[in-house]
Amino acid sequence: MWLTDPLQLSTALGLDLLFGDPDRWPHVARFTGRLSDRYEAILSRWMGRRVIAGTVHWGLVCGTLLAGYSLAYAVLYRFSSAGAWIWETLVLYQVIGVLDLHRHVRAVETPLLEGDLTTARSRLSKIVGRDTASLNAGEISRATIESLAESTHDSFGAPLFWYLLLGAPGALVYRAANTLDSMIGHPSERYSQFGKCAARVDDVLNWAPARVGAFVLWGLSPWVPWRRIVHEARQHNSPNAGWPEAAMANSLNVRLGGLRYYDHQPVDGPKFCPEGREPVVTDIAQALRLMWVLFALLSGVTILIIVIYTLL
DSSP: OOSOOHHHHHHHHHHHHHHOSOTTSOOHHHHHHHHHHHHHHHHHHHHTTSHHHHHHHHHHHHHHHHHHHHHHHHHHHHHOHHHHHHHHHHHHHHHOOHHHHHHHHHHHHHHHHTTOHHHHHHHHTTTOSSOOTTOOHHHHHHHHHHHHHHHHIIIIIHHHHHHHHHHHHHHHHHHHHHHHHHHHOSOSTTTTTTTHHHHHHHHHHHHHHHHHHHHHHHHTSSOOOHHHHHHHHTTSSSTTTHHHHHHHHHHHTBOEEEEEEETTEEEEEEEESTTSBOOOTHHHHHHHHHHHHHHHHHHHHHHHHHHHHHHO
């Protein structure tokens, strides 16, 4: 493992639980977005929008972030090891986003409980890419739970995994890669070639965390065969997204997946726990409880592994 510190990780987790992602503060994801826009404008002029241009773009964005992080760490360490430790802790804090994930889900759940579908749809549109304007309460509940399930490894599962393997630099590069995937990795005419590298790298970086998170979540659910989770997850066109959705659906015994609309065009995806019941708004709270249990378990195990490794 790279240099890891149980106190550093505990502090970063505590900061996220206390403050989340304060608006308008400097943040890794926002800085990644600005770098991405700037490099994309330059490279698309010089190299077009081919795969090679997108690959260079990914390397420049992540390389710039890693170089900036390393330079700041080296300068701070020269004057004070404590200052370098604080810097690294703040970087790690920024790549973890469990409180914000909770807030986004609650923002949809609250008006939905009050019967305010208009507000619930509007807030849901900020966390999903599908059309939300005509969704009923059950469909809003389903979309919210699906988004929560898929975001568990983006928000904390994968950052913890890459911190454990490669320390704060690994977690930082993961967050940058995940941000780039959300910006340019989606299949569209503009990014079909330019964003291919970002999409493929994100798939690779999330491969193990998605399966580890799904396995732990499966262990918390009423017993179903693991091979059922595997079978359902593999039906998804994404190599990773189906795993947490399948595990969450079977844990709650609700039907997830299926038909959804993007830009008024129907997309019929795989169904998870197809014999389960339709989700209702109260299932969102249960999904959030499962998310927090998963977060506690993954965080605790990660800290324990670091402690054991440090003592050996």
